[in-house]
Amino acid sequence: MARVVLRGRSAAMSAAMPALRRAARHGQSGIVVVTGEAGIGKTAVLDAIAAQAAGMGFRTGVGKADEIGRISPGAPVLLALRSGSSPLLDAAALADLDDLTEHPLVLLDRVGAHLERVAGTAPVLVVVDDAQWADQLSRLALRVLPDRLAGHPVVWLFATRDPADELTAPPGPAVRLEIIALGPLAAGDVAAIARDRLGRPASAATQRMLDGVGGNPFLVTQILDGLAGGAPDGVPPGSFVRAVEAALDGLPDRTVVLLAAVLGRPFALDEAQRIVPSVGSADVDRAVAAGLLCRAGHLLSFRHDLVRETVYAGLSPSARQDLHRRCARHLLASGHDALAAAPHARAAATPGDEESAAILCEAAHQAAGSLPETAGELVVEAFELVRPAQESWQPTGERCVDVLGRVQRDADAVRVADAVLARATDAETSARIQVLAARALWRIGRPAESVARIDDALTAPGISVALRARLHAARALALTRMAPASQSRRAVEPALVDARAVRDHDATMLALQAMGELARNSGHHAESLAYFRELRAVSGTSYLAEEIIQLQLLDRFSDAGALLEAAHRDDRGGIEAILPSLTAARMWQDFSLGHLDDAEAGARTLVTIGREVGDHLHELDAVLVFSASALLRGEFAEAAERLAPATSGGAADEAVRLPGLRLMEGWLAASDGRAEDARKILGPLLFGARDSSADWPWWPGWMRVFVRVGRATGDQRLVREAVSIAAEGAARNRGVASFQGVALALRGLAHLDLDALTEANVVLDRCPRPLLRGNAAEDRGRVLLAHGRRAEGLAELDRAWSIYRGTGARAAMAAVQRVMRRAGARRAKWETDAARPRQGWAALTDAEVKVAELISAGHTNKAAAHLLNLSPNTVSTHLRSVFAKLDVNSRVQLTNAVHALRQTG
DSSP states (O other): EEEEOOOOOOHHHHHHHHHHHHEEEOOBBBBEEEEOTTTHHHHHHHHHHHHHHHHHTTTTEEOOSSSTTTTTTTTHHHHHHHSSSSSSSOOHHHHHTTTGSSHHHHHHHHHHHHHHHHHHHHHHHHEEOOOGOHHHHHHHHHHHHHHTTTTEEEEEEEEEEOOOOGGSOOTTTTSSSEEEEEEEHHHHHHHHHHHHHSSSSOOOOHHHHHHTTTTOOOHHHHHHHHHTTOOOOOOOOOOOHHHHHHHHSSSSHHHHHHHHHOOOOEEEEEHHHSSSTTOOOHHHHHHHHHTTTEEEEEEEEEESSHHHHHHTTTHHHHHHHHHHHHHHHHHHHTTOOOOHHHHHHHHOTTTTTTHHHHHHHHHHHHHHTOOOOHHHHHHHHHHSSOOOTSHHHHHHHHHHOOOOOOOTTTTHHHHHHHHHHTOOOOOOHHHHHHHHHHHHHTTTTOOHHHHHHHHHHHHHHTHHHHHHHHHHHHHHHHHHTTSHHHHHHHHHHHHHHHHHHHHOOHHHHHHHHHHHHHHTTTTHHHHHHHHHHHHHHHSSSSSHHHHHHHHHHOOOHHHHHHHHHHHHHOTTTGGGGGGGHHHHHHHHHHTTTOOOHHHHHHHHHHHHHHHHHOOOOHHHHHHHHHHHHHHHHHHHHHHHHHHHHHHHSSSSOOOHHHHHHHHHHHHHHHHTTTTHHHHHHHHHHHSSSTTTTSGGGGGHHHHHHHHHHHHHHHHHHHHHHHHHHHHHHHHHHHTOOOHHHHHHHHHHHHTHHHHHHHHHHHHHTTOOOOOHHHHHHHHHHHHHHHOHHHHHHHHHHHHHHHHHHTTTTTHHHHHHHHHHHHHTOOOHHHHHOOOOOSGGGGGGHHHHHHHHHHHTOOOOHHHHHHHHHHHHHHHHHHHHHHHHHHHBBHHHHHHHHHHHHHHHO
């Protein structure tokens, strides 16, 4: 990253030129951020760089954020894509983006794919001015897209007043960042500008004025233009604000200027007249003549943001609120949604303002899926506007609880629910709000409180049959997290019967979710699959990932893969809302099938997406896969390093976060030779498994860790319990090879029973999970050696070694080699097998090789994803890894490297 402080426009252009040249000549991406205070000349620098880029053959798009419209999702970025006579995106591409602001991850993928195609024909420059005011979606795009398009000739040019803006943070290693900090003009530059504007050197009085504005280019030119226009020399600059006020005072009617300040964007006269009918064309002419407004075609705007800000700051509170209210009403009346009107409703709002509260509430509802942080802020503001005595207070509060729950601000949802419940006057309203609160409490791990609230609500008379069914369903869902499955089933099953009988959609959804959770937590995976499928049928795609996971647990990996591929093909219709869960499902698919490299790539993608959308639970899933892969490879220090931050803290509730982490800690201790530590960690988990509401005891493979720890420490009780739970898992999932084979293998391992181990190997030959097959072969080989059947034992261990090698499980390979060496065996393949290097072509995984070949052949990320049945996000993850391992930072360099490799054979 380079950071330079410059004073002149030409110097700033020179600082930006290397990034443009790297893109034009070498196909490399880059980011240039121009920082500086208001009026310092950032916009002029951006304009000059854009003009220079156009002369170099760049396709250029220019957008601008503004303070008033900062809630409007994606506006500056979409404006940049649509701007100019030859926009970056054609009409068909723009139509493809319609209505996608509510689906941000899909929008980013679409924009990235379109820019890939444009960059394939010419280098691209994307310009966004005043990025300090960019909305949440635009900032997400400006953070994410440069890294996703790494290696394409795309340069991102931003201007911001904030030198600590997150956009100045270093991007990924494949994207170079240049920061140009504009400082005040030097005295010599100011003197040169004065000579140029006045035709003579500045007088002493003028020079004193110029010295008093601190080298700000805008104020310098304003002073000089005033003198050139006949203003008396030596008038104190005193103040720019007073000059603006004087210009306003000179207007017979200043309404159009005040409206321009409130709108905060270019506008046409007819739009102004629809907002304030009294505005006339003569008023506009006078404002332009006074130098306050300027024309660009049929649009009007301020000459500079400082003028607008000064006018806006001078508005009386009542005038400001009135104009903002008029603007909000105009936007709604002209077909815009509440999210577009929300900035004005916010500025117009006063205590007790039900109109503004209603707009903010509806805007929050619209933003909940795509801008959860914004939605939460808007709905809380709406609730705080209304007063308990007003008729709208209770329904506003109820909607606030609903939206806060949807955007996972569950603690706030409970807080607002309690405030509304304290004043609720009828049982029906209280019960509806308690259902919403119960959902929030379930998600944050407070099921006991949820049950207590619901029980209290159920005692009230006069609750409708439908709402009573909803309460029972919410109570049943809470019980799945606080009671053993055998106990919670007694509440869950009747709740579903009641919900279906009364045909209440919300009650049915809650009850089906409770049944799916109950069946999963008790290891009845076919039953769980049926409920999640039914739930998806009535809710859309919301529970697709849960269905895929259950298919995996039933060894139906081909069916799970088909659903994953179908989901990747369908990138509309809300799929992006569950992309983290689908990415997690793909990651577990790869891990279970022994594709550790692909699973780790999925984990990296999951961390990226999780951080983009604030999904910390799926980040935890990624941590578990990262750690498990490191353990299987024998990289114990890395596994511990991955676990440490998640163990010491995290956003997820401990009841959700800790069981998986404790399992990983126990496995790490056992793998690292600390068997007694492993027993102390794992013992409490195992003996509480039957009373646990978690699902980990019913995932095949875990119980082998417990049996091996029990045997290593002589704890037969631990061994017996693990064998018993494995047998129960097999009984609950009859015909599923993974469960049946593991149960037989652990029984054979516990009793050194060769018949059981042999049968386990036969069963597991039908199992699609290679690590389970390798485990069973290894255990049978060890027992054969213990029985003196050396040749058979070595053959079985050879088979286990080959299976482990196919997955990259180097720790297990090393363990098998040690056993075989003690038995006097040596294998040449042990000496030739080596760990994959970290740099160069040999460091690439199979998936990375395929991605490198497709990208070097000219495919876009999206096209490569389609050919490989991956998501574009995962292809981007692979590509970043390829760049790092091959030490290249553009697609052009990657293509050259691939060609060079082919020429050398």
